Amino acid sequence: xxxxxxxxxxxxxxxxxxxxxxxxxxxxxxxxxxxxxxxxxxxxxxxxxxxxxxxxxxxxxxxxxxxxxxxxxxxxxxxxxxxxxxxxxxxxxxxxxxxxxxxxxxxxxxxxxxxxxxxxxxxxxxxxxxxxxxxxxxxxxxxxxxxxxxxxxxxxxxxxxxxxxxxxxxxxxxxxxxxxxxxxxxxxxxxxxxxxxxxxxxxxxxxxxxxxxxxxxxxxxxxxxxxxxxxxxxxxxxxxxxxxxxxxxxxxxxxxxxxxxxxxxxxxxxxxxxxxxxxxxxxxxxxxxxxxxxxxxxxxxxxxxxxxxxxxxxxxxxxxxxxxxxxxxxxxxxxxxxxxxxxxxxxxxxxxxxxxxxxxxxxxxxxxxxxxxxxxxxxxxxxxxxxxxxxxxxxxxxxxxxxxxxxxxxxxxxxxxxxxxxxxxxxxxxxxxxxxxxxxxxxxxxxxxxxxxxxxxxxxxxxxxxxxxxxxxxxxxxxxxxxxxxxxxxxxxxxxxxxxxxxxxxxxxxxxxxxxxxxxxxxxxxxxxxxxxxxxxxxxxxxxxxxxxxxxxxxxxx
Amino acid sequence: xxxxxxxxxxxxxxxxxxxxxxxxxxxxxxxxxxxxxxxxxxxxxxxxxxxxxxxxxxxxxxxxxxxxxxxxxxxxxxxxxxxxxxxxxxxxxxxxxxxxxxxxxxxxxxxxxxxxxxxxxxxxxxxxxxxxxxxxxxxxxxxxxxxxxxxxxxxxxxxxxxxxxxxxxxxxxxxxxxxxxxxxxx
Numbered sequence: 001x002x003x004x005x006x007x008x009x010x011x012x013x014x015x016x017x018x019x020x021x022x023x024x025x026x027x028x029x030x031x032x033x034x035x036x037x038x039x040x041x042x043x044x045x046x047x048x049x050x051x052x053x054x055x056x057x058x059x060x061x062x063x064x065x066x067x068x069x070x071x072x073x074x075x076x077x078x079x080x081x082x083x084x085x086x087x088x089x090x091x092x093x094x095x096x097x098x099x100x101x102x103x104x105x106x107x108x109x110x111x112x113x114x115x116x117x118x119x120x121x122x123x124x125x126x127x128x129x130x131x132x133x134x135x136x137x138x139x140x141x142x143x144x145x146x147x148x149x150x151x152x153x154x155x156x157x158x159x160x161x162x163x164x165x166x167x168x169x170x171x172x173x174x175x176x177x178x179x180x181x182x183x184x185x186x187x188x189x190x191x192x193x194x195x196x197x198x199x200x201x202x203x204x205x206x207x208x209x210x211x212x213x214x215x216x217x218x219x220x221x222x223x224x225x226x227x228x229x230x231x232x233x234x235x236x237x238x239x240x241x242x243x244x245x246x247x248x249x250x251x252x253x254x255x256x257x258x259x260x261x262x263x264x265x266x267x268x269x270x271x272x273x274x275x276x277x278x279x280x281x282x283x284x285x286x287x288x289x290x291x292x293x294x295x296x297x298x299x300x301x302x303x304x305x306x307x308x309x310x311x312x313x314x315x316x317x318x319x320x321x322x323x324x325x326x327x328x329x330x331x332x333x334x335x336x337x338x339x340x341x342x343x344x345x346x347x348x349x350x351x352x353x354x355x356x357x358x359x360x361x362x363x364x365x366x367x368x369x370x371x372x373x374x375x376x377x378x379x380x381x382x383x384x385x386x387x388x389x390x391x392x393x394x395x396x397x398x399x400x401x402x403x404x405x406x407x408x409x410x411x412x413x414x415x416x417x418x419x420x421x422x423x424x425x426x427x428x429x430x431x432x433x434x435x436x437x438x439x440x441x442x443x444x445x446x447x448x449x450x451x452x453x454x455x456x457x458x459x460x461x462x463x464x465x466x467x468x469x470x471x472x473x474x475x476x477x478x479x480x481x482x483x484x485x486x487x488x489x490x491x492x493x494x495x496x497x498x499x500x501x502x503x504x505x506x507x508x509x510x511x512x513x514x515x516x517x518x519x520x521x522x523x524x525x526x527x528x529x530x531x532x533x534x535x536x537x538x539x540x541x542x543x544x545x546x547x548x549x550x551x552x553x554x555x556x557x558x
Numbered sequence: 559x560x561x562x563x564x565x566x567x568x569x570x571x572x573x574x575x576x577x578x579x580x581x582x583x584x585x586x587x588x589x590x591x592x593x594x595x596x597x598x599x600x601x602x603x604x605x606x607x608x609x610x611x612x613x614x615x616x617x618x619x620x621x622x623x624x625x626x627x628x629x630x631x632x633x634x635x636x637x638x639x640x641x642x643x644x645x646x647x648x649x650x651x652x653x654x655x656x657x658x659x660x661x662x663x664x665x666x667x668x669x670x671x672x673x674x675x676x677x678x679x680x681x682x683x684x685x686x687x688x689x690x691x692x693x694x695x696x697x698x699x700x701x702x703x704x705x706x707x708x709x710x711x712x713x714x715x716x717x718x719x720x721x722x723x724x725x726x727x728x729x730x731x732x733x734x735x736x737x738x739x740x741x742x743x744x
Contacts, residue, residue, distance in 0.1 A: 309576030
């Protein structure tokens with residue numbers, strides 16, 4: 001069998017339905033095999049678009065995304081999605097073509113050291129030198145990408161290797177002696193954690209993207225229901241717990257709610273579940289949660305005590321640990337009345353410090369209102385994607401995510417240009433759901449070429465550009481921390497997004513009136529095919545509240 | 559606290575202590591078994607670069623199994639929490655086993671070569687120093703001598719200090735290798 005046909009067999013065996021990519025000289029054999037394969041291929045217009053689309057697909061479906069690229073520039077264009085997938089623990093297999101083995105190291109045409117360039121940003125990578133190794137390598141790549149803490153895996157195959165004939169024998173299991181992710185948490189530690197929760201008078205459950213990645217939302221809700229534990233979530237964890245109700249504190253961190261950050265600041269016990277104490281969460285580390293003891297549940301042992309020392313570390317899969325923790329806690333029969341004062345305090349913070357913004361009576365659209373309008377227009381039922389910047393934070397604050405995998409954004413790396421291709425991938429993975437991208441006018445231009453792929457393939461994404469004519473988050477920081485010396489943040493009135501949408505074969509709409517916004521957005525989402533909506537919003541609006549960089553959480557401003 | 563009524567069921571948050579993430583303040587010798595595949599040393603070294611860890615010495619060599627190599631590296635535990643270093647190393651798929659060798663339970667040795675320009679009277683003196691350190695003369699020319707010394711890092715550093723006044727041209731050190739004491743394998 002041709003090695004490339006074996007690749008298709010392996011992808012099929014891994015359940016791959018779709019691949020995002022772009023062909024070139026060094027992956028021509030693989031593309032030839034795609035012709036006769038049942039696997040769908042989406043031709044992207046830039047490899048980065050393909051990489052982010054594979055991420056969006058993976059984030060929306062929970063399956064492993066796949067992106068193809070050729071050697072040299074094809075592979076270097078994939079570097080951003082690879083690192084993005086690493087930072088947000090997204091399971092994606094990146095398959096790159098490489099130049100002929102005999103030319104390796106000679107600076108041959110379109111040669112780049114793909115393995116070397118991507119090494120610091122991958123969970124693992126493989127350079128295949130013997131065609132007979134291809135099937136085993138592909139299965140190992142998928143296994144590593146999806147298991148333990150998920151992440152990106154690169155498989156680089158020289159073109160002469162992929163052109164070879166091999167004796168294909170289906171691989172049924174992989175063996176990686178140096179890779180054994182820990183799944184079950186230590187029973188004694190889980191018991192200890194339950195006791196700590198029972199002893200705590202001011203507990204907070206601090207949940208992160210790990211709960212979404214581990215499909216443990218139900219298990220989390222069961223733990224929360226076992227008592228009246230207050231819950232806060234990171235940007236990446238939104239949706240793992242419904243964004244409403246008395247136990248919901250709102251998102252925490254730099255642009256989180258005061259209630260969430262004050263709760264962390266005053267807590268006597270913080271139970272971190274699939275979260276990693278990122279600097280955007282802790283603010284000034286020395287003054288983070290000064291009264292708290294920490295339970296830390298994570299599948300990656302290296303996250304435990306990396307930033308904040310854990311008192312009760314539990315290494316394993318949240319989906320398997322949380323039910324144990326819940327039943328251990330229930331067995332203790334803790335007196336829920338001990339939480340009365342704490343919940344009263346939280347209720348008073350929520351009352352005193354709700355998320356607010358200054359709206360006016362004119363027709364001007366405030367960006368926060370735009371997100372509220374999207375929430376109303378979608379009934380909270382769409383898959384919402386975003387790019388990176390102010391619009392991302394406002395979406396996190398004002399769209400109340402009811403379920404996991406409904407919120408797709410680039411958290412760790414903060415990649416502008418992530419949104420459109422990710423929305424494309426999400427729609428391909430979830431064709432029956434509305435997929436709405438809330439983009440910034442800065443971010444959208446970084447991968448706008450994928451509108452062509454959406455139009456050509458009939459991928460029905462609805463792009464709502466929160467257009468304030470500038471790089472809003474940078475403008476905000478220049479206003480607040482650089483004495484309003486605005487340096488290169490003005491984007492002007494370019495391009496004309498309505499015309500641009502039409503040029504790409506999509507529907508273009510411009511919205512400027514607040515009074516009809518909800519209906520207009522609803523109508524735009526109901527319009528068949530890809531739609532681009534240029535929503536003109538207030539330019540000088542800031543994301544508040546905010547923990548200023550390097551400051552403790554209790555000193556929030558705005 | 560209700561539960562089964564036994565006092566062992568209760569826990570006070572004040573009794574909880576975090577013991578990880580501390581800096582040991584001493585040198586650590588990490589003996590790491592890795593798969594003998596291309597690029598593995600780059601992955602290990604790259605990890606140190608990316609995480610901002612310093613490698614003090616590094617020695618790589620074969621083991622009795624062709625498929626496995628051993629990397630011995632030393633890290634300053636005053637600069638980095640050693641558990642974070644080892645946990646990050648464990649995440650590398652090609653890393654099979656890591657042992658943080660305790661100084662009392664292991665033997666560490668380094669090989670060093672010293673080239674000194676000496677003549678006449680001084681030559682006898684440096685030869686004597688070499689004898690004290692149980693070194694060997696491995697090359698002699700009219701104007702220079704090369705010594706070979708093995709021993710702990712401290713011993714080699716001490717020999718280096720002794721030779722400096724005598725016109726030391728250059729020195730080569732291998733970095734430490736180490737082995738666990740007792741009958742079990744490292």
